[in-house]
Amino acid sequence: MSAGTGNRGGLFVDGADSGRTDRGKPGRGAVSGGGTAMFSDAPGGGWPSAASASGRPGAVGAGAAPVPRARPTPRPRPGGVPAGHLGAGRWAKIAQRIVPDDLQPEVLRLELTELGDAFRAYQRRPEPDLAVLAELHDRKARAFALWADVTGDASLREEAERAEAAARTTREMNANRRGIEVDGDGPAIERLLARAQGVHARGVLEYVRAHAPLPGPEARLAVLMLTLRAARAGTGNVTGQDLSGWLPGDTERVLKELVDVGWLRLPEVVTVADALGSRPEEPTQVTVPSLLPAEPRPVSFGKVTRARLSGWAQRVVGDRKLRKKKAGAATRLLAVYTAAHSRPDGLLGERVEGADDDGLGLDAVASFCCLRPEDVTEHAELLVAADWLAEADTSGGRLRGRLGERVLPLSGLL
Numbered sequence: 469m470s471a472g473t474g475n476r477g478g479l480f481v482d483g484a485d486s487g488r489t490d491r492g493k494p495g496r497g498a499v500s501g502g503g504t505a506m507f508s509d510a511p512g513g514g515w516p517s518a519a520s521a522s523g524r525p526g527a528v529g530a531g532a533a534p535v536p537r538a539r540p541t542p543r544p545r546p547g548g549v550p551a552g553h554l555g556a557g558r559w560a561k562i563a564q565r566i567v568p569d570d571l572q573p574e575v576l577r578l579e580l581t582e583l584g585d586a587f588r589a590y591q592r593r594p595e596p597d598l599a600v601l602a603e604l605h606d607r608k609a610r611a612f613a614l615w616a617d618v619t620g621d622a623s624l625r626e627e628a629e630r631a632e633a634a635a636r637t638t639r640e641m642n643a644n645r646r647g648i649e650v651d652g653d654g655p656a657i658e659r660l661l662a663r664a665q666g667v668h669a670r671g672v673l674e675y676v677r678a679h680a681p682l683p684g685p686e687a688r689l690a691v692l693m694l695t696l697r698a699a700r701a702g703t704g705n706v707t708g709q710d711l712s713g714w715l716p717g718d719t720e721r722v723l724k725e726l727v728d729v730g731w732l733r734l735p736e737v738v739t740v741a742d743a744l745g746s747r748p749e750e751p752t753q754v755t756v757p758s759l760l761p762a763e764p765r766p767v768s769f770g771k772v773t774r775a776r777l778s779g780w781a782q783r784v785v786g787d788r789k790l791r792k793k794k795a796g797a798a799t800r801l802l803a804v805y806t807a808a809h810s811r812p813d814g815l816l817g818e819r820v821e822g823a824d825d826d827g828l829g830l831d832a833v834a835s836f837c838c839l840r841p842e843d844v845t846e847h848a849e850l851l852v853a854a855d856w857l858a859e860a861d862t863s864g865g866r867l868r869g870r871l872g873e874r875v876l877p878l879s880g881l882l
Contacts, residue, residue, distance in 0.1 A: 598642035702760030827868030
């Protein structure tokens with residue numbers, strides 16, 4: 469029988485007995501049941517007896533006056549919601565349901581109250597975290613199942629089953645976004661980019677290909693990295709170590725050319741030499757006028773995605789083995805392009821119906837890397853030598869291949 473959701477001031481129906489109860493304060497009968505509260509994320513796990521959880525009085529002996537049995541002190545999780553925290557006249561709510569303030573066991577009421585707050589806090593997040601959301605659905609399923617046991621309300625049982633299904637679906641969505649095979653036999657690969665972030669990465673690469681102000685792979689690489697730094701606000705911080713790491717040997721020339729054509733702007737009192745000497749504790753703030761908010765937005769994503777994409781590109785361009793092989797700007801651009809255009813298993817290019825591996829068009833690859841199509845082979849072989857690509861083939865006007873196992877976390881998840 470459903471209980472504990474009536475109007476304040478009215479008598480409540482006890483979920484275990486079939487009659488009304490007026491024990492204690494009028495209109496505030498305890499809502500309880502025979503289940504034992506067990507939450508895996510609460511210290512101590514649960515409470516040892518249903519009787520103590522429900523707080524029912526027990527008889528001491530025949531003819532003896534009933535002696536109330538003390539309830540154990542509830543032990544909510546660290547940082548949990550303290551009893552009475554909502555204040556007078558306020559009701560805790562979860563899933564459009566009011567949590568009765570006399571619901572027993574106490575730990576269940578506290579868990580439902582905290583869960584309602586946690587779901588509302590999640591909705592205020594600037595970006596979703598599906599792993600966190602799946603855990604909230606798991607907790608909701610456990611709490612609503614116990615609430616159904618306590619009150620006998622079938623609709624609460626249905627809500628618990630829906631929460632279980634939501635947790636499974638959310639985990640599948642999270643695995644799909646991260647490129648993890650849900651039922652795969654192999655170990656899960658921790659991806660640097662989510663699937664949607666991979667889409668943004670390819671969008672930035674295409675924008676840079678179409679709008680780079682200068683020819684040549686060195687300028688293209690600098691434009692890519694600076695675009696990712698300034699993508700959100702049109703400004704970004706760089707250090708001399710950043711600049712020299714992207715373009716060893718050509719840094720000053722390329723930076724000066726970008727400033728001269730107006731694509732890049734330095735602070736008034738800062739010279740190119742000053743920017744190259746800037747240290748992490750005092751970086752240089754550069755401005756890319758075409759990315760300022762007053763202009764039409766060529767790229768659009770949140771600050772978390774911007775930071776993730778910038779970090780991803782930095783990982784690719786600064787790869788240790790590419791540095792060891794002294795890979796030039798064109799080879800590093802090819803590394804960025806192959807990573808962004810690879811599937812979760814590392815194969816290059818979109819999956820095509822009826823084809824095992826269709827790869828990438830050489831013309832598109834060459835255009836981004838500032839190369840001639842026939843020159844792509846040489847740079848692909850350098851990536852194979854650096855274990856960036858496990859294999860590569862450029863026959864038939866296509867670049868076919870697979871990312872090396874060590875760089876699979878950098879896949880753009882086509």
